[in-house]
Amino acid sequence: MGKTIVEKILSAHTDTDNLRIGDIIKARVDFTFANDITAPIALKYFKESGARQVFDKKRVGLIPDHFAPNKDIKSAEQCKLLKEFAQEYEIENYFEIGKMGIEHALLPEKGLVLPGDVVVGADSHTDTSGALGAFAIGVGSTDFAAVIALGEIWLKVPPTIKFIYSGKLNKWVGGKDLILYTISKIGVDGANYKVMEFSGEVIKGLSMDNRFTMCNMAIEAGAKTGIIEPDEITLAYLKGRAKRPYQIYKSDIDAHYEKIIEIDVSKIEPQVAFPHLPENAKPISKAKGVKIDQSIIGSCTNGRIEDLRIAAEILKGQQVHPEVRLIIIPATQDIYLQALREGLIEIFITAGGAVSTPTCGPCLGGYMGILAKGERAISTTNRNFVGRMGHPESEVYLASPALAAASAILGRIASPEEVK
Amino acid sequence: MIIKGKVWKFKDNIDTDVIIPARYLNTSDPKELALHCMEDYDSEFVKKINQGDIIVAGKNFGCGSSREHAPIALKSAGVSCIIARSFARIFFRNAINIGLPIFESEEIADQCSEGDFLKVDTARGMIENINKDRAYKLNPLPAFIQNIISLGGLREYVKEELKRREKNV
Numbered sequence: 001m002g003k004t005i006v007e008k009i010l011s012a013h014t015d016t017d018n019l020r021i022g023d024i025i026k027a028r029v030d031f032t033f034a035n036d037i038t039a040p041i042a043l044k045y046f047k048e049s050g051a052r053q054v055f056d057k058k059r060v061g062l063i064p065d066h067f068a069p070n071k072d073i074k075s076a077e078q079c080k081l082l083k084e085f086a087q088e089y090e091i092e093n094y095f096e097i098g099k100m101g102i103e104h105a106l107l108p109e110k111g112l113v114l115p116g117d118v119v120v121g122a123d124s125h126t127d128t129s130g131a132l133g134a135f136a137i138g139v140g141s142t143d144f145a146a147v148i149a150l151g152e153i154w155l156k157v158p159p160t161i162k163f164i165y166s167g168k169l170n171k172w173v174g175g176k177d178l179i180l181y182t183i184s185k186i187g188v189d190g191a192n193y194k195v196m197e198f199s200g201e202v203i204k205g206l207s208m209d210n211r212f213t214m215c216n217m218a219i220e221a222g223a224k225t226g227i228i229e230p231d232e233i234t235l236a237y238l239k240g241r242a243k244r245p246y247q248i249y250k251s252d253i254d255a256h257y258e259k260i261i262e263i264d265v266s267k268i269e270p271q272v273a274f275p276h277l278p279e280n281a282k283p284i285s286k287a288k289g290v291k292i293d294q295s296i297i298g299s300c301t302n303g304r305i306e307d308l309r310i311a312a313e314i315l316k317g318q319q320v321h322p323e324v325r326l327i328i329i330p331a332t333q334d335i336y337l338q339a340l341r342e343g344l345i346e347i348f349i350t351a352g353g354a355v356s357t358p359t360c361g362p363c364l365g366g367y368m369g370i371l372a373k374g375e376r377a378i379s380t381t382n383r384n385f386v387g388r389m390g391h392p393e394s395e396v397y398l399a400s401p402a403l404a405a406a407s408a409i410l411g412r413i414a415s416p417e418e419v420k
Numbered sequence: 421m422i423i424k425g426k427v428w429k430f431k432d433n434i435d436t437d438v439i440i441p442a443r444y445l446n447t448s449d450p451k452e453l454a455l456h457c458m459e460d461y462d463s464e465f466v467k468k469i470n471q472g473d474i475i476v477a478g479k480n481f482g483c484g485s486s487r488e489h490a491p492i493a494l495k496s497a498g499v500s501c502i503i504a505r506s507f508a509r510i511f512f513r514n515a516i517n518i519g520l521p522i523f524e525s526e527e528i529a530d531q532c533s534e535g536d537f538l539k540v541d542t543a544r545g546m547i548e549n550i551n552k553d554r555a556y557k558l559n560p561l562p563a564f565i566q567n568i569i570s571l572g573g574l575r576e577y578v579k580e581e582l583k584r585r586e587k588n589v
Contacts, residue, residue: 024562024564024565037442037445037487037489038486038487038488040448041448041488041489041492044448045575045578048575049575049578049579049582050579050582050583051578051582066445067445067446071446072446074446074447075446078446078447078448122486123485123486124484124485124486124510126486138486138510139486139510139513139514140486140487140488140491140510140513140514140517141488141514142488142514142517142518142573142574142575143513143514143517143574145574145575145578146517146574146575146577146578149578149582150578150581150582154564154568156562188433188480188483189433189479189480189483189506189508192480192506192508192509193509222480222483222508222509224509277433364437364442364445364485365437365441365442365443366442366443366445383435383437383484383485385435385437385438385484386435386437386438386460386461387437387438387441387460388437388442392460
C-alpha cells in the first residue's frame with residue numbers, strides 16, 4: 001500500500017523500519033524554535049540537563065515576538081533570557097527587534113523551514129509551515145529543551161484525514177474562510193492527534209499566503225499538523241529563500257487515509273467564527289450587524305502581504321468608523337517594508353488605522369489592542385476563546401482581512417460588498 | 421504512585437487561555453501562575469481547591485496554545501491528576517513531560533460527580549470512585565511514555581540520554 005506525505009517524511013527521519021500508524025518513534029529534527037513565552041522555561045531546563053551545546057547552532061531559532069517589543073519589565077526580562085542564551089550558545093537564528101517578525105511568518109520567509117523537514121516549534125501554530133510540505137508540529141517548553149539538547153523528538157505516527165476542495169471560490173473567499181468552514185464542519189477536536197492534509201484543485205490554485213493561513217489553523221481542529229503537497233507555487237516561493245537543500249515528498253495515490261472529506265467551495269461564503277470557539281463559523285449573510293469596537297488585521301494567521309493588499313483594496317479612500325479602532329500589524333519587517341513600498345501603509349493611515357511593528361500582541365491578549373469589558377472585536381487572528389483578547393467578558397469574532405477591513409469602515413460585522 | 425483527592429468537574433473544550441490567561445505569561449514562576457489558574461472560568465477556583473485534588477473534565481481538555489504554563493499552573497495550584505474524556509495533544513505531551521499524571525476515560529467523565537473522592541493508582545491505571553463504589557481499569561500508557569514518567573519526566577530522560585551518548589562517543 002502507498003504512503004501519505006507525512007508517513008514518507010517521518011520514515012526519512014527515523015531509524016524505525018516499516019512505520020505504522022500509532023508507532024512511537026524518535027524523529028530527527030531539521031529545525032526547532034521557541035519564542036519569548038515558551039523559551040524561558042526551556043532554556044533553564046536545557047542548562048540544567050548537562051548539555052554543553054545545542055545540537056546544531058544553525059537549526060535553532062529564538063524569536064521574541066509575543067510580548068515584544070517588550071511590553072513591560074517582566075516581558076523584558078524574558079526577552080533578555082533569549083538574547084543572552086543566543087549569545088552564550090552562538091545561536092545563529094536569534095531575531096532582534098527590527099529584524100524579527102511573528103515566528104510562523106518569519107521562518108518560511110527566511111527559508112529556514114523547508115519541504116520535507118521535521119519542524120518542532122514551541123508554539124501551537126508551528127503547523128503553519130506545513131504549507132511548504134514540511135511535518136511541522138507545536139510542542140511545549142520541555143519538549144523544545146529536549147530537542148535543542150538531543151536533536152530529536154519522540155512522537156506517535158499520526159493517522160491522516162484528507163480534505164479535497166473542489167469548485168469555484170466565491171468573491172472575497174480565501175484560505176481563512178476555507179479553514180474556518182472546515183473547522184465548523186469537523187469541530188474543535190475533529191482532527192485531534194491527526195494530520196489534516198489539504199488537497200484538491202482549489203488548494204492547487206491557492207497562493208502560498210492563503211496556504212499558510214489554512215495550515216496555521218489546523219491546530220484549531222485539534223490536529224497534530226496541517227500539510228499541503230509542494231508544487232510549482234511552493235517552489236516559486238522557495239526560490240532565492242531556501243537556506244539548505246530540501247526534499248519534496250508527495251502522497252501516493254493509493255495511500256491510506258483515516259477519512260476523506262470532500263468540500264465543494266462554490267457554496268462557501270466568507271465566514272465569521274462567533275465567540276467563544278473557532279468552530280462557531282457562520283456565513284457572512286448570517287453574521288452581519290454585530291456592532292464592533294475594534295478590528296485587528298495581522299497575526300501568524302493573516303499578517304502577510306496578500307492580507308494587507310486585500311485590506312488596502314477595501315480601505316482605499318474610506319474612513320474607519322468613528323467608534324472603531326483599526327489596528328494593522330504586518331507579520332514581519334519584510335512584509336512591513338513591502339507594504340510601505342506598495343503604498344499600503346499610507347492607505348491604512350489615511351483611512352484612520354493604526355499600524356504597528358510586528359508582534360503577536362493583541363492576538364493572545366498581550367498588548368497593542370486589549371479589549372475592555374463588554375467590547376467586541378473582529379479579528380484576523382486564530383482564537384476567540386473566553387478572555388483571549390482581553391477582559392473575560394469581551395468577545396472576538398474571527399474572519400478574513402477582507403471582512404475585518406469592511407467591518408472597520410461600517411462599525412459592524414460587514415461584507416466588503418456593503419462598502420461603497 | 422497512589423493519589424487520593426476530591427473531584428472538580430469541568431466541561432468540554434477547556435482551553436489553555438482559560439487555564440492560565442496569557443496576560444500572566446510574562447512570568448514562568450509556578451507559584452505566581454498558580455494564583456491565576458482558571459481565573460476567567462471560576463475566580464474562586466484557587467481558593468476552593470486543596471492540594472491533591474483531581475480534575476475530571478469533558479472532551480478536548482487543554483486545547484489551544486502550547487503554553488506549558490497551563491499544566492504547570494494546575495500542578496502548582498494543587499491538582500494531582502486530570503482525567504478527561506479526551507485531551508488536546510500538546511497539553512497531553514506537556515503534562516506527561518512535567519510529570520503530571522493524566523488519563524483519558526469516557527466512563528469516568530460521565531459517571532463521576534463533583535465532590536466525589538477518587539483513588540488513582542497511576543502505575544497500574546486503576547481508578548476507584550470511593551463515593552460511588554466503582555472501579556475502573558484504564559489502558560496502560562505506551563512503554564516509552566511510562567519510561568519517561570518513571571524517570572520523573574522528560575527532563576530526566578534527556579539527562580540519561582546525554583550521559584548515554586557521552587559514553588558511546
